[in-house]
Structures are given as C-alpha cells and as structure tokens.
Amino acid sequence: MFVGHAALAFALVGSVAVVRGWTTERALTLAVVAGAFAVLPDVDMVYALVGVASATGSGALAVAGAFWSTGNVVHRAVTHSLVLAFPVALLAALRVVDTRPTRALSVALAVLLVGLVAAVGGSLAALITLLFVLGAATVAAVAGHHAEVTAPETLVVALVGLLSHPFGDLFTGEPPAMLYPLDAALVTERVALAADPTLHLLAAFGTELGTVWAAVAIVCLATGLRPTTAVGTRATLGAGYAASILLIPAPTLDLSYPFVFSVLGVGLVGVLPRVRLVGRGPSVEPPDWLGAGLTGLSAITVAWLAYTVAYVIV
Template sequence: MFVGHAAVAFAIVAGGAVRRGWTAERVLAVGLLAGAFAALPDVDIAYALVGVAAAASGDALSLATAFWSTGNLVHRAVTHSLILAPPVALVAALAGPARRDTRLGAFALAAGVVVLAWSVSGPLGAVVTVPFVIGAMALGVLARRYTDHAPPTVFAVGLVGLVTHPFGDLVTGEPPAMLYPLDTALVAERLVLAADPTLHLLAAFGVELATVWAAVAVAGAATGLRPRTVVSRRASLGAGYAATVLLIPAPTLDLSYPFVFSVLGVGLVGALPRVRLVGTADGPTVEPPDWVVAGLTGLSAITVAWLAYTVAYVVVG
C-alpha cells in the first residue's frame, strides 16, 4: 500500500478542494501535499536498510526477507500512531511560517515526540522518530514556499494524511500500533479479504489499484482530463499476463515479490514509443508518449494484468 496511502489522502483532500471550487493548481498542490504526508509514516522502514546491508551477499529473496524482518522491528509503531498524528501535523504547520517563535515551537514539539518515543521504545524508537518529525517539518517548509496554504490548512491536510495511513495497512500485515504510546490495540488482527491467501493478496492489490484510480478521477475532475481519451490500446496487452499463473509461485503476503514486481513491470508498455515505418514524408518516425499518456496507459495495463491473473488463478487454481 505504499502508493495507495498517498492516493487515498490525495483523493480525499483534493476531492474536497474540487467541491469547494478551488483552481486546478491549488487542488493538485493540496492533494500532493496530503499524499506526501500520507507516505511519511513509512519512513520508519528505512531502518530495514540495516538488515539489507547485513545480507548484501545473499540472493534477491534473502535480501527481501532481511529487509522486512529488520524493518518490522520498528515498522508500524510510533509513526503510525493516531495519537501522535495531531502533534506531528502541528509540527509541520509551525515549521512553515518564517517566524522565530513558531519555528522554536515546532522544534520543541518535535523534540517532545522524540523523547516520548525514547521513553516508550528506547533508542531505536527515537532513531525512527527523528526522520519522521524532520520529514514533517520539511513538508511544512515546502508548503510555505511553494503553495499559498496557511498553517491551519497545512495542519488539517497533514492530519488527514497521517491519520488515513495506518488504516491502509490493515490488510497487508500486522495491524499498526494505532494507539501508541498506549499499550492497547485498536485493531488486533489483520482484516482478511479472502480465506485463500492468494486471493487475499490479489484483493489487497485490487484495493490499492482502486485508490490510485480514485486519485486519477479526482485529478481529472480538477483539470478536465478524461483518462479514457488518452489511454493507448496497448494497455490491453496486459491481458497476456494471465499466462504467468503457470510460471510464478502463487503470490501471498509472505511471498508477493515475484507477482508484484512482474505485474508492475507490465506498466512499462505505457512508455513504449509509437513507431511509424510508412506513411510519413520524412520516413520512419518514433514518437515517445507524453508522461500523462505513458502513466495512464501503464496503470491501465497493470489493472488489466491484475484482472487477467485473478481470473486465471480462479480458473486454474
């Protein structure tokens, strides 16, 4: 759900801005800011690089295992807390204005969050929290420099991004510690979308695709873009991905990498240039697609590939 977190926040915040009649530029700016805040909690997974470094001589599967086994030591705790989301959003809002008193307030509040994490989770908790609050401050500064949004808006947008993030993790792993630092679980078990582990993974992937399409729809509403008018017919090539049901292991949450990386690779068809060998005065031509066509065609191809694989798995399995 790495992309899905940002897409959900973008769709919610930008959708609200569209309903309020904001200009396309302001809608996209506030939506991107919300998406950045929603992605920020996963900064805690950076600690997983320690495990990757230790397993650098292993194969791809060993590296992936080391990444998650190390990252999960601190993942989905302090940075995924609904209780700490308001103060961290406030850190971002206070860091933006170029006033000494508000900047000092941001630093003091950020330091308080780090101290709290240290007292509850020890040095490792503090190590993870430092980039979290620094990232929030950076987003606040960027919001001041590149948008016209006031600190209250930055706080509200940041809060939406930080609060929505942990709910997206309820189907992809261990539930986050959403009430951290309290030793109480708001949700104790993963939400199961299907009894079959492969269908659960495919359903979770479908949910993420749906969030991305929701963000695309909102962006289209803001800019007047109609995705169906720019998607190339090459997206239908994704249907051929169904054949991989016979070639790769059935994906589950414990072994998702072969499926995820290969199905995302299908999206590269969107970047293929259009080649014309005949019919032009200047001879053969190569026309690369613009980034909108490439992105939406790639996303469509991935969606078709996911649907094709799901149908094939149900039929073959």
C-alpha cells in the same frame, strides 16, 4: 505498497477541494501535500537498510526478505500512531508560520515527542521519531515556501495524510500500533479480504490500484482531462500476464515479491514508442509522460484482472 497511501490522501483532499470549487492549481497542490504526509509514516522503513546491508544471499528474494524482516522491527509503531499524528501535524503547521516563537515552539514539541518515545520505546524508537518529525517539518517548509500552503491548510492535510495511513495497512502484515504510546490496541487482527491467501493478496493489490485510479479521477475532474484520450491500446497487452500463473508461485503476503515486481513490470509497455505506418514508411512517436503513465497503469490493471480471473478458473 507505499503508493496507495499517497493516492488515498490525494483523492480524499482533492475530492473535497473539487467539490468546494477551488481552483485546479490549489486543489491539486493541497492534494499533493496530503499525499506527501501520507507517505511520511513509512520513514520508519529506513531502518530496513540495515538488514539489506547485512543480507546473506545474492538473490532478489533474499534482499527483499532481509529488508522487510529488519524493517518490521520498528515498522508500524510510533510513526503509525493516531495519537502522535496530532502533535506531529501541529508541529508541521507551526513550521509553516516560521517566526521565532513558532520555531521555538516546534522545536520544543519535537524534543517532547522524541523524549516521550525514548522513555516508552527506547533509543531506536526515539531515532525513528526524530526522523518522523524532521520529515514532517521538511514537507511543511517546502509546501509553505514553494506552494504557499497556509498553516491551517497544512494542519488539515497533514492530519488527513497521517491519520489515513494506518488504516491502509490493515490489509497487509500486522495491524499498526494506532494508539502508541498507550498500552492498548485499536485493531488486533489484519482485515481479511478473502479466506484464500492468494485471493487476499490479489484483493489488497486491487484495492491499491483502486486508490490510484481514484487519484487519477480527481485529476481528471480538476483539469477536465479525458483519460481515454491518453490511454494507448498497448494497455491490452497486460492480458497476456495471465500466463504467468504457470511461471511464478501463487502470491501471498509471505511471498508477494515475484508477483508484485513482475506485474508492475507490465506497466513498462506505457513507455514503448508508437509505431505508425504513414507515407513512405513507419513513423515512431515516443509517448508523452501522461500517455505513458496512464497506459502503464491501465496495463497493470488489465494484468492484475487477467491473473485474478486465471487464478480463480485454474
């Protein structure tokens, strides 16, 4: 559930920017950069590709299982540390300044971080850390060069993205090692949203949908967009997804792929063209990207709600 991390950071930074009266372009730019930093901790899942390459079995579930089982070897450790988030954010801010002294300082800080993690967690953790700091430097460089994001702004939005990410992972899987490399745990157990494992999964999925809608709300506030004018009636087709309760296994954290892939597939109704009967015959109009996106998101939300109601009733 990578999208939720970006959406949460986007909404947090965007809401502050809107309240403070910043221009639409500036508010959305900083929100997007925060979202990019929020996704960055999941760079540790690159290691999961090793599992995909060596997966036994040809089914989608076998590949997905290999992806997560391999990725979890290093997932939610060094890149999800609240302790390391501060030096990584500082490194990103230094990269924006881009002078000879700051470049030397950022490189020295990167070497120090990689060396520290290597001493604590070994070569694999050090490699993940290297990818982590390179990713942070890249995001900062792009933001500074193309969006003119300043070093202080980069420091703040990077911290929002990096610090918010681990808390979004408390509903799924094992709690992140938030105090890495310290030998201590800030949270030791997953936050349970429901005693029933299926309702927990559905609640976690609904929470992520909520963060996405929060990001949409910020865009609407910043631009004056009215989402009701962009959402097509096709979104109501998502209600038919309730019938899938008879076709797919009840989703849990251990077996979520059939539900997640299929419910996201409902969002494809957003790209369907509009057919109208005008004049001598039907008129086919392809949807614009905004209408397709919001209609698809609405269809997914309706499908999730319909499935949840059906599960509770059945």
